[in-house]
Amino acid sequence: MTITLTDPAALGFDAGRLDRIETLLHERYVSRGKLPCADVLVARDGQPVYRATMGHARADGTPAAPDTIYRIASMTKPLTSIAVMMLVEEGLIALEDPVTKVIPEFAGLGVYTGGGGEAPFMPPRAAHAMRLVDLLTHMSGLTYGIQNRTNVDAAYRKGRLDGHASLPGNDHFIAELAKLPLEFAPATGWNYSVSTDVLGVIVARLSGMSLGEFFQTRIFDPLGMSDTGFHCPPGKLHRLADAWTYIPGKAPELLDKAETSNLARAPRFESGGGGLLSTLADYHRFAAALANGGGIDGVRLVSPKTLALMASNFLPGGADLTQMSSSLFSEANNAGTGFGLGFGVTIDPARALVPGSVGEFFWGGIFSTAFFVDPVEKVHMVFMTQLYPSSAYPIRRQLKTLIYSALTDSRA
Secondary structure, three states, X not given: OOOOOOOHHHHOEOHHHHHHHHHHXXXXXXXXXXXXXXXXXXXXXXXXXXXXXXXXXXXXXXXXXXXXXXXXXXXXXXXXXXXXXXXXHOOOOOOOOEHHHOOHHHHHOEEOOXXXXXXXXXXXXXXXXXXXXXXXXXXXOOOOHHHOOOHHHHHHHHOOOOOOOOOOOHHHHHHHHHOOOEOOOOOOOEOOOOHHHHHHHHHHHHHOOOHHHHHHHHHHHHHOOOOOEOOOOHHHHHHEOOEEEOOOXXXXXXXXXXXXXXXXXXXXXXXXXXXOEEOHHHHHHHHHHXXXXXXXXXXXXXXXHHHHHHOOOOOHHHOOHHHHEOEOEOOHHHOOEEEOOOOEEEOOHHHHOOOOOOOXXXXXXXXXXXXXXXXXXXXXXXXXXXXXXXXXOOHHHXXXXXXXXXXXXXXX
């Protein structure tokens, strides 16, 4: 997909200030070997006004290109959440419905009371039913093994339940989850989790298609997202980037070599929480649809009112993630950030200490990719790279600062 840039001044941006983005990325990160590559796009009213692509996509020196394919990991979650809300709009399920309406295996779920590790789990404490909204908001009581906090996390790691591609399939994933206790009663806490993977199973069961088929027919094909999917076909493998891991005080180490990556094979389990590959151009199409109220170029994913609901803060009492999260995203830099139906949501830019708008929504992936949509200014950004983990550098906050510093025509 070819991206044509519009004159920044015509859409309220200072071109010289936008150029600071490339300076930051190149001088502070890519040229110093902190990031292998970087590809960033800024758009307003769905029209790209700035793009910078730099660095190498592979250890052999292959340069990052406009069509490089990246692991977007948790940037899969907004797509899965949109898919769920498409089905909500069709009346197939409602936010208040119990998850057991589609996942009857969860009927016996209860809250952790003890045990785990080498000992059996204690009988769980009964809890009220998990609802669809609890999955969308990560208030389900489920967890992620990567958090390394509790015996429940450890059981997830042992079962490879963090959306691993090698899982035998949807039914196995659900059956194994159903054997484990919840971290807390649904709707009483916030914990980043495999909730969105469960949502992917719900999409598959309600639609009668695999999650990948639903994505392809209902989102990717209509939007022209021709390079997004759960694996990299052989004919496109030359475009897949290597993935790297951050080593404190040293150069990044190669984590997943594209030429020999398992991503060349279709996964046994399609992870709605983190399994997709995509390009900057493809994700720009998705973000542009969101920035335009849920649809673009005659393609409508969800209605503007549905999207506005998704971008509302669902944390109790207007809390932010620093107050509600029991692990990941409890850090101070998430002050002023709430959570909606599949997105992080800016509820107070002053507390966030970064320019932005109330109601702005966003998310990122563990390989340091990121996107945001500002429905007030009609601005969106997509950023691609391949460095694990995303907490290595504050690059997302830096990019936001530079983007908003270049905005000369505010619509607020």
